[in-house]
Amino acid sequence: MAILKPLSPFTDAKGKIPFELVRPEIRKVEKQIAEQVDAFDPGVAPYIDYICNTSGKRIRPALAILTGGAVGSITDDNIKIGVILELIHMATLVHDDIIDEATTRRKELTANAKWGNGMAVLLGDALFSHALLLATEFDDISINRKVGKASREVCEGEVIQSQRRFDLTLTKEDYFKVISMKTGALFAAATGISANLSGADEATEKALYDYGMKLGTAYQIYDDCVDLVGSEDAIGKTLGTDLEKGKLTLPMLTLLENATDEQRKKLNKRIIEQQALDFEVLVGIADYAGAIESALDTAAEMLVEARDGLKCLTESKYSTGLIDITHYLDDLINKCRK
Amino acid sequence: MAILKPLSPFTDAKGKIPFELVRPEIRKVEKQIAEQVDAFDPGVAPYIDYICNTSGKRIRPALAILTGGAVGSITDDNIKIGVILELIHMATLVHDDIIDEATTRRKELTANAKWGNGMAVLLGDALFSHALLLATEFDDISINRKVGKASREVCEGEVIQSQRRFDLTLTKEDYFKVISMKTGALFAAATGISANLSGADEATEKALYDYGMKLGTAYQIYDDCVDLVGSEDAIGKTLGTDLEKGKLTLPMLTLLENATDEQRKKLNKRIIEQQALDFEVLVGIADYAGAIESALDTAAEMLVEARDGLKCLTESKYSTGLIDITHYLDDLINKCRK
Numbered sequence: 001m002a003i004l005k006p007l008s009p010f011t012d013a014k015g016k017i018p019f020e021l022v023r024p025e026i027r028k029v030e031k032q033i034a035e036q037v038d039a040f041d042p043g044v045a046p047y048i049d050y051i052c053n054t055s056g057k058r059i060r061p062a063l064a065i066l067t068g069g070a071v072g073s074i075t076d077d078n079i080k081i082g083v084i085l086e087l088i089h090m091a092t093l094v095h096d097d098i099i100d101e102a103t104t105r106r107k108e109l110t111a112n113a114k115w116g117n118g119m120a121v122l123l124g125d126a127l128f129s130h131a132l133l134l135a136t137e138f139d140d141i142s143i144n145r146k147v148g149k150a151s152r153e154v155c156e157g158e159v160i161q162s163q164r165r166f167d168l169t170l171t172k173e174d175y176f177k178v179i180s181m182k183t184g185a186l187f188a189a190a191t192g193i194s195a196n197l198s199g200a201d202e203a204t205e206k207a208l209y210d211y212g213m214k215l216g217t218a219y220q221i222y223d224d225c226v227d228l229v230g231s232e233d234a235i236g237k238t239l240g241t242d243l244e245k246g247k248l249t250l251p252m253l254t255l256l257e258n259a260t261d262e263q264r265k266k267l268n269k270r271i272i273e274q275q276a277l278d279f280e281v282l283v284g285i286a287d288y289a290g291a292i293e294s295a296l297d298t299a300a301e302m303l304v305e306a307r308d309g310l311k312c313l314t315e316s317k318y319s320t321g322l323i324d325i326t327h328y329l330d331d332l333i334n335k336c337r338k
Numbered sequence: 339m340a341i342l343k344p345l346s347p348f349t350d351a352k353g354k355i356p357f358e359l360v361r362p363e364i365r366k367v368e369k370q371i372a373e374q375v376d377a378f379d380p381g382v383a384p385y386i387d388y389i390c391n392t393s394g395k396r397i398r399p400a401l402a403i404l405t406g407g408a409v410g411s412i413t414d415d416n417i418k419i420g421v422i423l424e425l426i427h428m429a430t431l432v433h434d435d436i437i438d439e440a441t442t443r444r445k446e447l448t449a450n451a452k453w454g455n456g457m458a459v460l461l462g463d464a465l466f467s468h469a470l471l472l473a474t475e476f477d478d479i480s481i482n483r484k485v486g487k488a489s490r491e492v493c494e495g496e497v498i499q500s501q502r503r504f505d506l507t508l509t510k511e512d513y514f515k516v517i518s519m520k521t522g523a524l525f526a527a528a529t530g531i532s533a534n535l536s537g538a539d540e541a542t543e544k545a546l547y548d549y550g551m552k553l554g555t556a557y558q559i560y561d562d563c564v565d566l567v568g569s570e571d572a573i574g575k576t577l578g579t580d581l582e583k584g585k586l587t588l589p590m591l592t593l594l595e596n597a598t599d600e601q602r603k604k605l606n607k608r609i610i611e612q613q614a615l616d617f618e619v620l621v622g623i624a625d626y627a628g629a630i631e632s633a634l635d636t637a638a639e640m641l642v643e644a645r646d647g648l649k650c651l652t653e654s655k656y657s658t659g660l661i662d663i664t665h666y667l668d669d670l671i672n673k674c675r676k
Contacts, residue, residue: 041519043498095463099456118437119500121459125433125466126493132470133486141479148471155464160381162457181379 019058021321022065025074029061032083036130047115047123048130054108055093060085060186063215063325064194067208069318070310072198080137081147081193085186087131088151092158094124099162100241143193150189157181165246166274172253179220180213187216191322207312214306215326221299222333224249225292229336243282246274250295251288258287296333303330357396359659360403363412367399370421374468385453385461386468392446393431398423398524401553401663402532405546407656408648410536418475419485419531423524425469426489430496432462437500438579481531488527495519503584504612510591517558518551525554529660545650552644553664559637560671562587563630567674584612588633589626596625634671641668 019026037049061082068078096102097110098120104110112120128151135147161178164170192209200208227242228251242249248256248271256267269275282288303326313319357364375387399420406416434440435448436458442448450458466489473485499516502508530547538546565580566589580587586594586609594605607613620626641664651657 041494041498043501044494047497047501092463095459098459117455119497121433121436121462122493122497122500124459124463125430126490126497128463128466129470129486129490129493132467133483133490136479136483136486139479141474141477141482144479144482145471145474148467148474152464152467152471155460155467156379156382159385159457159460159464160379162460163381163385 019062021317022062022069022074025065025079026058026062028079029058029065029082029086032079033086036083036087036134040126040130044123044126047111047119048127050114051090051094051111051123051127055105056086056090058082058086060089060190063187063190063212063322066318066321066325067191067194068198070313070316070322071195071200071204071208074318075198077138077197078194080134081143081197082190084131084135084147085150085190085193087127087134088147088154089186091124091128091131092154094120094127096158098124100245143197146189146193146196150185153181153185157183157185161247164248166271167246167248168256168268168271170248170253172250172257175248175250175253176217179224180217183220184213184216187219188212191215204312207309211306211309211322214302214309215329218299218302218306218326218329221250221295221302222329222336225251225295225299225333225336229292246271250298251291254291254294255282255288258291293337296337300330300333303327303333357400359655360400360407360412363403363417364396364400366417367396367403367420367424370417371424374421374425374472377468378464382461382464385449385457386465388452389428389432389449389461389465393443394424394428396420396424398427398528401525401528401550401660404656404659404663405529405532406536408651408654408660409533409538409542409546412656413536415476415535416532418472419481419535420528422469422472422485423488423528423531425465425472426485426492427524429462429466429469430492432458432465434496436462438583481535484527484531484534488523491519491523495521495523499585502586504609505584505586506594506606506609508586508591510588510595513586513588513591514555517562518555521558522551522554525557526550529553542650545647549644549647549660552640552647553667556637556640556644556664556667559588559633559640560667560674563589563633563637563671563674567630584609588636589629592629592632593620593626596629631675634675638668638671641665641671 033052034049037045037052040048061079064078064082064085065074068074093105094111097105098112098117101112102110103113110120111123115123132147132151135144138144157178157180160174161182164174164178188209189212191212192205195205195208224242224247227249228240243252256264259267307323307326310319310322313322371390372387375383375390378386399417402416402420402423403412406412431443432449435443436450436455439450440448441451448458449461453461470485470489473482476482495516495518498512499520502512502516526547527550529550530543533543533546562580562585565587566578581590594602597605645661645664648657648660651660
């Protein structure tokens with residue numbers, strides 16, 4: 001299956017996203033995001049403008065648009081839900097950058113680096129509240145409920161993740177729950193709500209929701225692996241930041257699970273004492289490469305499930321586009337195995 | 339006019355709030371807030387519980403309830419909108435405490451002091467998103483729009499305030515705009531939306547909205563004066579924190595306005611250089627006491643307007659309760675003149 005050509009403004013250092021198919025619609029998304037900036041008070045708008053131009057890869061809008069095409073036709077509603085979810089995503093990035101003390105994102109200074117943590121907290125709040133206000137433009141209250149539910153899930157997922165840093169009792173089940181909340185929820189909202197807006201029946205909406213959830217979860221697992229081993233495209237990316245912050249991601253959990261008692265004792269000691277865990281330590285202690293492989297396998301299996309779930313759709317260039325995205329992520333995963 | 343007896347759990351160090359009249363309904367508010375805590379993931383709920391029990395004076399719910407009684411009858415909808423706005427208010431307090439590096443609130447540790455800034459950012463987000471999700475339980479989308487609009491206004495007001503710290507070009511008009519956004523908007527939402535929910539006609543809804551806006555603005559002016567001179571009840575409150583943070587509040591703006599060229603030069607120099615401004619400096623430079631008096635006069639005038647705006651209401655114990663609150667604030671203002 002041919003991977004669609006990348007659309008340069010919506011790619012990132014981690015690789016190209018195959019959104020060529022929906023280029024005109026993504027242009028509309030960009031236009032609407034720019035219009036949202038103007039809806040803010042003139043004292044606030046320039047800050048929001050900067051954030052909108054330096055964060056967010058428009059993956060969620062692209063999913064919303066492809067879904068619209070795949071289940072019916074692409075309307076302004078698919079664009080709008082994409083914009084709303086992207087604004088929510090951007091708000092979480094602004095707050096994540098504060099927490100991670102990140103100074104750059106996509107080679108630009110983060111809001112916290114530019115204007116301080118306090119201002120970044122407030123700007124994230126302003127973006128977030130605007131997104132939820134924009135959602136009230138849908139007359140159907142059930143759309144609002146779904147947007148609200150997804151937002152709360154993202155926030156709760158982040159809280160639980162933060163709470164369980166350096167926590168040895170974290171299970172794989174806990175990990176999957178956290179990533180399904182913090183990443184899966186907005187992907188699933190993009191595809192699920194968009195299907196609903198394009199008139200999908202309940203079963204189709206659920207299939208699209210599940211597709212988004214699986215894609216988002218697989219993407220997060222991949223991203224967590226990239227943090228440990230790097231990727232071909234992630235030039236200059238700092239590796240091992242999750243370990244440093246005590247985030248126990250899937251490869252680490254597998255490592256702990258498969259370790260001998262002696263190995264586990266060593267790992268646990270370092271985690272509990274919040275000592276730096278680095279590659280040398282890990283590679284020396286247990287089957288590190290195997291743990292990464294196993295996590296990547298899990299992500300790849302999820303992508304198979306994501307694809308299988310789309311069998312209910314009539315074949316079209318848009319349903320093919322949704323499948324292409326899973327293959328695209330498969331490719332990234334395979335490059336990570338190198 | 340008799341000031342209603344205070345309801346002890348809903349008072350604060352700054353004074354007693356006359357909510358005795360709506361004690362049973364405020365109990366329902368507390369019960370519903372406790373129920374909201376249970377709606378969070380078990381991993382998140384204990385944090386939210388702590389925040390709900392240590393912040394927020396329930397002023398906004400009390401206003402929503404009194405308004406319901408004053409324009410029609412008190413229903414579950416008035417309670418619910420009060421709960422929603424209180425949750426939004428609490429979310430802003432959690433984020434404000436991060437920005438102000440505050441370690442205690444109502445004698446309890448703040449979320450940032452207890453669990454760090456990162457966690458506090460996320461908990462504020464979780465509370466905020468939950469409040470907006472709860473608002474979608476109203477079937478009328480226009481209620482959601484009003485809640486969303488008020489939330490965005492609060493966030494934008496905070497951004498502008500933060501942006502214009504140490505800014506000598508700030509006018510009184512700018513100041514009034516900021517405080518009407520950051521404080522007035524939620525008070526006005528409490529009275530305006532609640533009036534709408536209790537079946538008020540458009541003119542009455544507007545009158546109640548305006549009352550809330552004026553009360554909230556007057557309250558903020560009073561609070562800004564307390565920061566400079568203290569109050570009888572504010573034992574242990576740190577004074578002058580606004581000055582330290584470069585927040586130019588009404589008394590400071592009046593001081594600058596009335597100063598001689600020589601005095602203004604000295605004040606400007608200190609502000610621009612972000613030097614600490616303390617009472618000694620201020621008192622030595624210009625008519626400091628006069629500037630405070632003048633700000634308190636402005637607040638008192640707003641309360642007169644707030645009362646006048648309620649003349650459209652049929653007299654009842656609830657409409658009297660709304661008027662009592664303005665007199666109560668008048669009393670606090672007069673104590674501040676001491």
